[in-house]
Amino acid sequence: MKEVVLCGLFILFLDAVLWWALWAGLLLLRFSGCGGLAGVWAFGAVKWIILHVFTSLLTDGKPQVELRRLVALLCLLTPVLESGRMVMAPPSGTYTGPPPDFSMLLLGLMAASLACVVWEKGLCGTGKMTKEKSKQDARRLLMRVLKYFRPDSLYLIAAFSFLILGVICDTYIPLYQGRVIDMLRGQAFQINCYYAVGQLALISFGSALFSGMRGGIFMCALCRLNKRLKHLLFYSLLQQEVQFFEENNPGRLSSRLHSDVDRMGRTVALNANVLVRSTVKTCLMLHVMLGLSWNLTVLTCLEMPLLALIQNKYITLSKELKDKIQDCHAKNKDLAFQAVSGIRTVHSYRGQENELRRYNEALDQLCKINRQSRIYSTVFCLFRRMVSVGIKILMLLQARSLILSGHLSIGSLVSFFLYQKPMSVNLREIMYAYGDTASTVGVISKVFSYLDRTPKCKKAGVLAPEKLQGRVVFQNVTFTYPSEDKPALKSVSIELKPGKMTALVGPSGSGKTSCVSLLQRLYEPQEGQILLDGEPLHHYEHKYLHQKVALVSQNPVLFSGTLKYNIEYGLKDCSYEKLRETAKRANADEYISELENGYHTDIGECGKKLSEGQMQCISIIRALVRDPQVIILDEATSKLDVEAQHTVLQEVLSCGRTVLVVAHQLKTVEKADHIICIEKGEVVEEGTHQELMAKRGRYYRLKEELFSKKS
Numbered sequence: 119m120k121e122v123v124l125c126g127l128f129i130l131f132l133d134a135v136l137w138w139a140l141w142a143g144l145l146l147l148r149f150s151g152c153g154g155l156a157g158v159w160a161f162g163a164v165k166w167i168i169l170h171v172f173t174s175l176l177t178d179g180k181p182q183v184e185l186r187r188l189v190a191l192l193c194l195l196t197p198v199l200e201s202g203r204m205v206m207a208p209p210s211g212t213y214t215g216p217p218p219d220f221s222m223l224l225l226g227l228m229a230a231s232l233a234c235v236v237w238e239k240g241l242c243g244t245g246k247m248t249k250e251k252s253k254q255d256a257r258r259l260l261m262r263v264l265k266y267f268r269p270d271s272l273y274l275i276a277a278f279s280f281l282i283l284g285v286i287c288d289t290y291i292p293l294y295q296g297r298v299i300d301m302l303r304g305q306a307f308q309i310n311c312y313y314a315v316g317q318l319a320l321i322s323f324g325s326a327l328f329s330g331m332r333g334g335i336f337m338c339a340l341c342r343l344n345k346r347l348k349h350l351l352f353y354s355l356l357q358q359e360v361q362f363f364e365e366n367n368p369g370r371l372s373s374r375l376h377s378d379v380d381r382m383g384r385t386v387a388l389n390a391n392v393l394v395r396s397t398v399k400t401c402l403m404l405h406v407m408l409g410l411s412w413n414l415t416v417l418t419c420l421e422m423p424l425l426a427l428i429q430n431k432y433i434t435l436s437k438e439l440k441d442k443i444q445d446c447h448a449k450n451k452d453l454a455f456q457a458v459s460g461i462r463t464v465h466s467y468r469g470q471e472n473e474l475r476r477y478n479e480a481l482d483q484l485c486k487i488n489r490q491s492r493i494y495s496t497v498f499c500l501f502r503r504m505v506s507v508g509i510k511i512l513m514l515l516q517a518r519s520l521i522l523s524g525h526l527s528i529g530s531l532v533s534f535f536l537y538q539k540p541m542s543v544n545l546r547e548i549m550y551a552y553g554d555t556a557s558t559v560g561v562i563s564k565v566f567s568y569l570d571r572t573p574k575c576k577k578a579g580v581l582a583p584e585k586l587q588g589r590v591v592f593q594n595v596t597f598t599y600p601s602e603d604k605p606a607l608k609s610v611s612i613e614l615k616p617g618k619m620t621a622l623v624g625p626s627g628s629g630k631t632s633c634v635s636l637l638q639r640l641y642e643p644q645e646g647q648i649l650l651d652g653e654p655l656h657h658y659e660h661k662y663l664h665q666k667v668a669l670v671s672q673n674p675v676l677f678s679g680t681l682k683y684n685i686e687y688g689l690k691d692c693s694y695e696k697l698r699e700t701a702k703r704a705n706a707d708e709y710i711s712e713l714e715n716g717y718h719t720d721i722g723e724c725g726k727k728l729s730e731g732q733m734q735c736i737s738i739i740r741a742l743v744r745d746p747q748v749i750i751l752d753e754a755t756s757k758l759d760v761e762a763q764h765t766v767l768q769e770v771l772s773c774g775r776t777v778l779v780v781a782h783q784l785k786t787v788e789k790a791d792h793i794i795c796i797e798k799g800e801v802v803e804e805g806t807h808q809e810l811m812a813k814r815g816r817y818y819r820l821k822e823e824l825f826s827k828k829s
């Protein structure tokens with residue numbers, strides 16, 4: 119690095135020497151200039167060759183890319199600037215080339231070095247590869263967001279057209295204001311004055327109208343984009359396997375779905391808006407400013423790379439913090455949601471203090487990160503102001519020398535400063551929009567990572583036989599939860615026969631629920647397979663399987679809505695008659711009909727308006743209405759009265775169904791045709807109740823441990 123800096127300094131020195139040589143030569147040969155624009159370009163080309171050879175000599179023929187860029191910049195800077203000046207503000211007399219001016223030479227060398235430093239350090243310097251890669255990623259992500267706007271192309275075309283029209287009107291308002299002021303001074307006829315006022319009114323009206331239209335249409339497009347993205351994201355989330363929801367907590371997912379998608383669309387759309395508006399304005403203003411003084415314009419433009427350098431650093435630092443803040447917000451939401459939704463448990467265990475402490479800790483964490491973010495923003499603001507003030511001082515010094523040399527009038531200087539402020543604002547807006555978009559990249563990439571995620575489960579097959587016996591066979595099934603090391607089930611082989619009730623018995627954590635989850639295809643076993651009528655479960659069509667294999671759990675999950683909605687949940691063609699018929703069989707039609715709105719009664723959030731027994735009853739009807747062939751009861755009748763329990767079990771066992779009961783009560787176990795004892799993930803004993811009791815083995819002892827108190 120030191121070597122490059124040293125070579126760079128030598129190159130700058132040689133460049134200055136070459137300029138002095140040129141000016142000395144012109145003076146000695148009594149030439150008034152270096153031959154116009156062609157001469158400037160020719161000198162640039164000659165200088166390039168000399169500096170290139172010099173750089174090669176300094177670096178043993180292998181000049182670093184940074185040095186080559188510096189040489190190119192030094193040689194092109196003056197010809198490009200002079201050409202620009204000729205186009206924007208052609209001189210009144212014959213153009214002879216840049217005058218021998220030491221301050222301008224110094225300014226040129228400084229500008230070139232600064233641009234190189236900004237480029238190398240800020241834009242493609244240290245950690246080039248990673249930065250370049252992350253930039254490419256960011257670009258790819260932004261392009262992808264823009265692609266989602268495709269269905270709204272017409273809206274966007276209209277919005278951007280109104281935007282450009284609005285900007286043009288905005289830019290011309292001061293011009294017409296000036297004209298009206300001139301008219302007011304009585305320099306024109308009355309009619310001309312009215313005409314100018316009319317023009318000003320028209321252009322102001324146009325500006326307001328176009329700006330309003332632009333804002334409205336942008337908002338409209340944004341709403342449509344948000345709707346589309348939220349739909350897609352929700353769809354993608356619903357496809358994920360159960361493990362995904364265990365790894366990503368619901369608060370975070372819901373935050374991604376709502377605030378992050380909103381932020382993503384808003385940032386991209388609004389920043390595109392700002393970028394286009396400010397760029398058009400900047401170009402128009404630059405045109406006028408170059409006409410007034412190109413030297414001062416160069417100084418004004420110097421502010422931008424410097425600010426970009428500081429902004430770049432700020433973005434890198436704040437991006438990480440913004441991600442952390444998002445996560446903290448999601449965590450806070452999650453904690454509050456958990457406490458409020460589980461308020462009964464919180465009250466009954468007097469957990470208020472505990473919940474408050476946890477919430478407070480999360481708030482503290484958020485506060486800490488926010489404080490850090492504020493510090494960064496203050497330091498950034500300070501540096502930005504310092505750069506602006508420094509540039510202003512330089513401009514005043516330069517303006518003084520220009521006025522003294524007669525190259526600039528006081529009036530032009532005032533006009534220049536009047537343009538300079540909005541110009542800086544525009545440049546700042548452009549950089550802010552860039553920075554803001556860059557800092558949203560983290561959010562965008564997270565949303566897209568969920569959108570692109572492929573569920574880690576086997577694809578469902580197409581089997582959907584009309585007749586299903588319901589014979590279930592676990593063949594040497596070994597299963598470990600993805601987050602665990604120890605297997606929950608070890609080489610389990612069991613059979614569930616049609617028309618029979620099988621009870622799974624075992625101490626807590628023995629693997630009963632794991633068997634049920636595998637049968638429901640919520641997870642996939644690592645070894646062995648589960649067969650339904652001789653076919654592996656994943657060969658069956660997803661919807662068919664979940665219709666034919668139904669689970670009724672001890673704590674059923676019901677959704678807000680009516681009883682009808684909850685019973686026919688997920689079914690497309692369930693008639694009202696069938697629904698009532700099933701409810702009758704489950705002994706529930708009578709009490710449902712007595713409700714004010716019958717089956718259309720709203721059951722409140724998550725069925726809070728129902729008793730626990732009623733909730734169990736509804737979930738049993740929900741399972742039965744699907745005509746399942748295999749039914750899993752995870753202590754599903756524990757909250758029902760004895761008569762209702764009997765009716766439900768009778769109903770469940772009818773039609774030759776295969777019934778698997780995860781038993782917690784002795785009376786349920788005793789009713790089973792077959793009992794499977796499971797312990798530490800292994801089947802330890804199986805048979806009928808009588809057989810196992812006579813054997814006096816594991817089941818006998820387990821029965822004593824598990825059911826003696828309950829029964």
Ligand SMILES: Nc1ncnc2c1ncn2[C@@H]1O[C@H](COP(=O)(O)OP(=O)(O)OP(=O)(O)O)[C@@H](O)[C@H]1O
Nearest residue numbers: 599601602606624625626627628629630631632633
């Ligand atoms: N989602 C999960 N992620 C990781 N490990 C789990 C998960 N669910 C259960 N386990 C572990 O798997 C083992 C078997 O649990 P399982 O829930 O199948 O037992 P169980 O017999 O149904 O218990 P209980 O009668 O208390 O419901 C236990 O060691 C448990 O800690």
